[in-house]
Amino acid sequence: MQNKGKKIGVSAALAALLALALAGCAFGPKSSKDSGGMSAGGTSVQSPADQSVSAVSGSSAAGSTSTSASEAVSSASGNGSDVLVPEPVSASSADSGSAVYRTNTEVRVRTAPSTDSEIYKSLPANTVVEVAGEEDGWYQIRIDGGIYYIREDLITKTDGSPQTAAASGNGKTVVIDPGHQAQADQSKEPVGPGSSQMKAKVTGGATGKTTGLKEYELNLQISLKLQSILTERGYNVVMTRTSNDVNLSNSERAGIANDANAAAFIRVHANGSENSGVSGAMTICQTSANPYNGELYSDSHALASDVLDGIAASAQCTKQSVWETDTMSGINWCKVPATIVEVGYLSNAEEEQKLATDDYQQKIAEGIANGVDQFLSA
Numbered sequence: 001m002q003n004k005g006k007k008i009g010v011s012a013a014l015a016a017l018l019a020l021a022l023a024g025c026a027f028g029p030k031s032s033k034d035s036g037g038m039s040a041g042g043t044s045v046q047s048p049a050d051q052s053v054s055a056v057s058g059s060s061a062a063g064s065t066s067t068s069a070s071e072a073v074s075s076a077s078g079n080g081s082d083v084l085v086p087e088p089v090s091a092s093s094a095d096s097g098s099a100v101y102r103t104n105t106e107v108r109v110r111t112a113p114s115t116d117s118e119i120y121k122s123l124p125a126n127t128v129v130e131v132a133g134e135e136d137g138w139y140q141i142r143i144d145g146g147i148y149y150i151r152e153d154l155i156t157k158t159d160g161s162p163q164t165a166a167a168s169g170n171g172k173t174v175v176i177d178p179g180h181q182a183q184a185d186q187s188k189e190p191v192g193p194g195s196s197q198m199k200a201k202v203t204g205g206a207t208g209k210t211t212g213l214k215e216y217e218l219n220l221q222i223s224l225k226l227q228s229i230l231t232e233r234g235y236n237v238v239m240t241r242t243s244n245d246v247n248l249s250n251s252e253r254a255g256i257a258n259d260a261n262a263a264a265f266i267r268v269h270a271n272g273s274e275n276s277g278v279s280g281a282m283t284i285c286q287t288s289a290n291p292y293n294g295e296l297y298s299d300s301h302a303l304a305s306d307v308l309d310g311i312a313a314s315a316q317c318t319k320q321s322v323w324e325t326d327t328m329s330g331i332n333w334c335k336v337p338a339t340i341v342e343v344g345y346l347s348n349a350e351e352e353q354k355l356a357t358d359d360y361q362q363k364i365a366e367g368i369a370n371g372v373d374q375f376l377s378a
C-alpha cells in the first residue's frame, strides 16, 4: 500500500487531502475522532456535508492508512474521478523515515498488552501500523489517536516494500501451540468463556516412563519442526511459545490463535495411559453441542480428521480416533478451527523411544502438515 514510495510530511498530506475535499473529491476517511475510531475508512463516497470534517482528521488519516489506502484509491478512480489521490501516508513512516511495520495476518488490536483485554478492532493482513513502543512481548501501536497493543509476532518490520511483507504461498495463518511448559500453573481459569467451571491454567503434562522425556519438551521439538515445514509451504505461522520457560494458560493460548485469526489452530501434545500397551495417535475437537463454540465443530472435526489421517500415513503409527470432548479449555476458548494432536503415548516404551528421535518427530510433523494442507485446500 506504500508502493508509491513517496515520502511527504504529514502536514503536506493533510493539506493535500483538505484541498481535495474542498475540490469536491469523494475520497476521504471519515473522522474517527467522533465515531470512536471504528470507521473502516476511506472507501465510501461522502456527501459534501461530510467532507468538511473528513479530510482534516489527522488520526483518521493515520489510522486509515493502514486499512484501506488501496481500496480508497481504486474506489476514487472507479468512480470516474481523474483526481490523483495523494497517498494517505502513514504518519509514522512519513515523519521518521524509519522502518515500516505491517501486520502478518488479520490481527486483533487490544486495549492492553494481554489476550484477556478488550478487542479494540481488527486490522487486515499487510496493514501498515505505527509502532510507538514495546511492552512484554507486545507492540504499542498508535491508532485513531490512541495507544493500543498487538502481539509482537503478529507484525513485522519491513523496509517498506509491500512484497517483502506479503505472505508467500497461500499465506494462510496457522497457529501452533506446543502444549504445556516447564513449570505448570495450577491456578484456575474458566473452562470456557462465561463458565463457572474452573480448570488449572496449564498442567505439567506427561513424562516418558523409559527415557524420561518431558512432554513439554517433546511438544516444542515437534512444533518447531512443524513450524519449519508449514513456513516452507507458504503458511504464515504463529507460535504460542518457542521456549519452555513461559507461563501461558490454555485460554491465553486460544486467545493467541483468535488474535491471529488462525485458519487452523494446532495444539501439539503427547498422550499417557495406565495401559503401557496402548500406542498411536489421536486428535481432539469439541462436540457439536459445545456451548462455547459448537458452531466450529464441523470445521474443527474436519481439521482433526485430516491431521489424524496425515500422521497415520506419515508416521505409520496406530490410528486411533478423533475424540470429541468439551472439557478442553484451550479448545473452548477458540473462535477458530482447532484440534489437539496427541502424537503418541509416552507411557508406551517403544513409542516413547521413537518419539524421542528427530526422525520420527519429523514424520509426525510432516503428517500434521499434510493434514493441514488437506483441510485448508478443501
Ligand SMILES: [Zn+2]
Pocket: 179, 180, 205, 206, 215, 269, 270
Ligand atoms: Zn498434554
